[in-house]
Amino acid sequence: MGYRHMCRLFxxxxxxxxxxxxxxxxxxxxxxxxxxxEVSVDPFKIMADKEAIYGYVGEEEDMDxxxxxxxxxxxxxxxxxxxxxxxxxxxxxxFIEDCEWFRSGPYMNYFNEIDKTGNIYIKRWGDAPIKYxxxxxxxxxxxxxxxxxxxxxxxxx
Numbered sequence: 001m002g003y004r005h006m007c008r009l010f011x012x013x014x015x016x017x018x019x020x021x022x023x024x025x026x027x028x029x030x031x032x033x034x035x036x037x038e039v040s041v042d043p044f045k046i047m048a049d050k051e052a053i054y055g056y057v058g059e060e061e062d063m064d065x066x067x068x069x070x071x072x073x074x075x076x077x078x079x080x081x082x083x084x085x086x087x088x089x090x091x092x093x094x095f096i097e098d099c100e101w102f103r104s105g106p107y108m109n110y111f112n113e114i115d116k117t118g119n120i121y122i123k124r125w126g127d128a129p130i131k132y133x134x135x136x137x138x139x140x141x142x143x144x145x146x147x148x149x150x151x152x153x154x155x156x157x
Contacts, residue, residue: 027096
Protein backbone atom coordinates (compact mmCIF):
# COMPACT_ATOMS: atom_id res chain seq x y z
CA MET A 1 0.00 0.00 0.00
CA GLY A 2 2.90 2.36 0.72
CA TYR A 3 4.08 2.07 -2.88
CA ARG A 4 0.61 3.03 -4.13
CA HIS A 5 0.55 6.05 -1.81
CA MET A 6 3.89 7.08 -3.32
CA CYS A 7 2.45 6.64 -6.85
CA ARG A 8 -0.48 8.88 -5.96
CA LEU A 9 1.83 11.46 -4.38
CA PHE A 10 4.17 11.75 -7.37
CA UNK A 11 1.48 11.52 -10.05
CA UNK A 12 -0.37 14.55 -8.68
CA UNK A 13 -0.98 14.47 -4.93
CA UNK A 14 2.18 16.48 -4.28
CA UNK A 15 0.67 19.36 -6.25
CA UNK A 16 -2.05 19.67 -3.63
CA UNK A 17 0.47 20.58 -0.92
CA UNK A 18 0.52 24.35 -0.31
CA UNK A 19 4.25 24.15 0.49
CA UNK A 20 4.97 24.04 -3.24
CA UNK A 21 2.99 27.21 -4.00
CA UNK A 22 6.20 29.23 -3.72
CA UNK A 23 8.47 26.72 -5.45
CA UNK A 24 9.21 27.10 -9.17
CA UNK A 25 10.91 23.77 -9.90
CA UNK A 26 10.92 20.50 -8.02
CA UNK A 27 13.55 17.83 -8.60
CA UNK A 28 13.03 14.23 -7.56
CA UNK A 29 15.80 11.76 -6.92
CA UNK A 30 14.80 8.41 -5.41
CA UNK A 31 16.79 7.08 -2.49
CA UNK A 32 18.48 4.65 -4.89
CA UNK A 33 19.31 7.29 -7.51
CA UNK A 34 22.94 8.21 -8.02
CA UNK A 35 24.75 11.08 -9.69
CA UNK A 36 27.80 9.13 -10.85
CA UNK A 37 30.03 11.92 -12.08
CA GLU A 38 30.44 15.64 -12.39
CA VAL A 39 27.35 17.46 -13.58
CA SER A 40 28.60 20.08 -16.01
CA VAL A 41 25.25 21.80 -16.56
CA ASP A 42 22.72 23.37 -14.24
CA PRO A 43 19.46 21.53 -14.99
CA PHE A 44 17.42 24.19 -13.18
CA LYS A 45 18.97 26.94 -15.31
CA ILE A 46 18.27 24.95 -18.47
CA MET A 47 14.65 24.47 -17.40
CA ALA A 48 14.28 28.18 -16.62
CA ASP A 49 16.05 29.37 -19.79
CA LYS A 50 13.80 27.21 -21.97
CA GLU A 51 10.73 27.87 -19.82
CA ALA A 52 10.47 24.09 -19.71
CA ILE A 53 7.73 22.23 -17.92
CA TYR A 54 9.16 18.74 -17.53
CA GLY A 55 12.70 17.38 -17.48
CA TYR A 56 13.58 13.68 -17.39
CA VAL A 57 16.44 11.25 -17.97
CA GLY A 58 14.74 8.46 -19.86
CA GLU A 59 11.70 6.50 -20.91
CA GLU A 60 10.88 2.82 -20.79
CA GLU A 61 7.93 0.46 -21.06
CA ASP A 62 5.77 -0.55 -18.12
CA MET A 63 4.27 -3.98 -17.59
CA ASP A 64 0.82 -4.50 -19.09
CA UNK A 65 -0.74 -5.86 -15.91
CA UNK A 66 -0.10 -2.61 -13.98
CA UNK A 67 -1.31 -0.20 -16.65
CA UNK A 68 -4.46 -2.04 -17.66
CA UNK A 69 -6.96 0.56 -18.85
CA UNK A 70 -4.75 3.61 -18.22
CA UNK A 71 -4.12 4.51 -21.87
CA UNK A 72 -7.81 4.27 -22.77
CA UNK A 73 -8.75 6.32 -19.72
CA UNK A 74 -6.16 8.99 -20.55
CA UNK A 75 -7.46 9.09 -24.12
CA UNK A 76 -11.00 9.63 -22.83
CA UNK A 77 -9.93 12.46 -20.49
CA UNK A 78 -7.23 14.01 -22.72
CA UNK A 79 -7.86 12.92 -26.31
CA UNK A 80 -4.97 13.39 -28.72
CA UNK A 81 -4.14 12.81 -32.37
CA UNK A 82 -0.59 11.88 -31.41
CA UNK A 83 0.52 8.29 -31.83
CA UNK A 84 1.41 7.53 -28.22
CA UNK A 85 2.59 4.16 -27.03
CA UNK A 86 0.12 2.72 -24.51
CA UNK A 87 2.74 1.28 -22.16
CA UNK A 88 5.41 3.99 -22.24
CA UNK A 89 6.51 5.79 -19.10
CA UNK A 90 9.08 8.27 -17.91
CA UNK A 91 11.77 7.11 -15.54
CA UNK A 92 10.31 9.18 -12.71
CA UNK A 93 13.01 8.25 -10.20
CA UNK A 94 14.54 11.48 -11.54
CA PHE A 95 12.59 14.43 -12.86
CA ILE A 96 12.38 18.19 -12.68
CA GLU A 97 8.98 19.76 -13.07
CA ASP A 98 7.47 23.20 -13.11
CA CYS A 99 5.35 23.16 -9.94
CA GLU A 100 3.10 26.00 -11.05
CA TRP A 101 2.26 24.31 -14.35
CA PHE A 102 1.53 20.95 -12.71
CA ARG A 103 -0.80 22.66 -10.23
CA SER A 104 -2.64 24.28 -13.13
CA GLY A 105 -6.04 23.23 -14.36
CA PRO A 106 -5.40 20.81 -17.23
CA TYR A 107 -2.92 18.51 -15.49
CA MET A 108 -4.70 18.56 -12.13
CA ASN A 109 -8.04 17.91 -13.85
CA TYR A 110 -6.44 14.86 -15.49
CA PHE A 111 -4.93 13.70 -12.19
CA ASN A 112 -8.19 14.24 -10.30
CA GLU A 113 -10.09 12.15 -12.87
CA ILE A 114 -7.55 9.35 -12.43
CA ASP A 115 -7.67 9.69 -8.66
CA LYS A 116 -11.47 9.36 -8.66
CA THR A 117 -11.22 5.96 -10.37
CA GLY A 118 -9.22 4.53 -7.45
CA ASN A 119 -7.06 2.69 -9.99
CA ILE A 120 -3.80 3.89 -8.48
CA TYR A 121 -4.76 1.61 -5.59
CA ILE A 122 -6.96 -0.96 -7.34
CA LYS A 123 -4.87 -1.64 -10.46
CA ARG A 124 -1.53 -0.16 -9.30
CA TRP A 125 -1.42 2.53 -11.96
CA GLY A 126 1.97 4.08 -11.28
CA ASP A 127 3.16 7.65 -11.27
CA ALA A 128 5.51 7.05 -14.21
CA PRO A 129 2.89 6.03 -16.81
CA ILE A 130 0.32 8.46 -15.39
CA LYS A 131 2.81 11.31 -15.68
CA TYR A 132 3.90 10.18 -19.15
CA UNK A 133 0.36 10.15 -20.53
CA UNK A 134 -0.43 13.55 -19.02
CA UNK A 135 2.81 15.25 -20.06
CA UNK A 136 2.79 13.84 -23.58
CA UNK A 137 -0.80 14.95 -24.11
CA UNK A 138 -0.49 18.41 -22.53
CA UNK A 139 3.11 19.64 -22.76
CA UNK A 140 4.51 20.83 -26.11
CA UNK A 141 7.63 18.95 -27.22
CA UNK A 142 9.86 22.04 -26.85
CA UNK A 143 8.84 22.30 -23.18
CA UNK A 144 10.00 18.72 -22.42
CA UNK A 145 13.74 18.24 -21.87
CA UNK A 146 15.61 14.96 -21.84
CA UNK A 147 18.71 15.44 -19.73
CA UNK A 148 21.94 13.58 -20.42
CA UNK A 149 23.39 13.42 -16.93
CA UNK A 150 25.88 11.05 -15.28
CA UNK A 151 23.03 9.27 -13.55
CA UNK A 152 22.10 5.78 -12.49
CA UNK A 153 19.11 4.29 -10.72
CA UNK A 154 19.01 1.19 -8.57
CA UNK A 155 21.53 -1.37 -7.49
CA UNK A 156 24.90 -0.82 -5.89
CA UNK A 157 26.98 2.17 -6.83
